[in-house]
Amino acid sequence: MSASKKEYKRVTVKSLVEMKSLGEKISMLTAYDYTMAKIVDGAGIDVILVGDSASNVMAGHETTLPITLDQMIYHASSVVRAIERALVVVDLPFGTYQSDPKEALRSAIRIMKESGGHAVKLEGGKEIKDSIKKILNAGIPVMGHLGLTPQSIYKFGTYTVRAKEEEEALRLIEDAKLLERLGCFALVLEKIPAALAKQVAESISIPVIGIGAGGGVDGQVLVLHDMLGMTQEFHPRFLRRYMNLHEEMTTAISQYVDDVKSSEFPNKNEQY
Ligand code: KIV
16 A cells, blocks of 8 residues: 555545645546456555546547446446445546436436445536536535546547636636535546646645646546556656556467467466
8 A cells, every 4th residue: 555644444525625635645546347446446546536538448439428327337336346445436428417407417326326436527617517516416426527528529629738728727717616616526627737727726625636737736647547558549748657568468468379379378287
């Protein structure tokens, strides 16, 4: 287990707010399945995000749009079965909360009931405020997500840095304050200038967790398969690769293929 300032046996939404007030940075990674979640949780992560990036990473889609609520529930329930300590936040997928607050609540309730996740994450600000309110009123914790919101990729057109212009930056600050007022327990800021992210983190009391948003925020999130170097196609500046698992796995699997072909595997000790 890695060191943290205060020991949390179980991380809750309250722990995250406390971490911010104590100046302890929050660690968050994605996971979509039992085996990976068990490793991530055992390594001492604070928050596991069952992200709709599963659409890209697990299913090979180009965007996050195709993943369904049933598929998110499948991934989230696998993760929940693995964890002992981390807070599990589950993305509400595209199309399950934007059209009507009642549908948003129904989707969030399905996630909570059928997966056992601890909170949901929604992309957007003012335009989805009624959905956020409705979910919060039912006692379900909500994490916001502003900046680059991949569910709106066809509106943006590209995955470039958001809120570089003053008008969009001011809108983002307003949205962050609104999410805090509504009662969200935390906020993800994706791919925006570091100075703006720092300004947002300093102007609200809920934790701000960044991805491509610099070091002035209250925590960091990365996609697990990217930071382990399992994926190769994706090279944004913000991504630090802690391993080259793609290379290590390829070497191991090639060795296995050779061993099977040459009858080197199994040997005498590996049989009954
Ligand atoms: O789906 C996801 O993985 C995310 C993170 C990039 C924050 O939303």
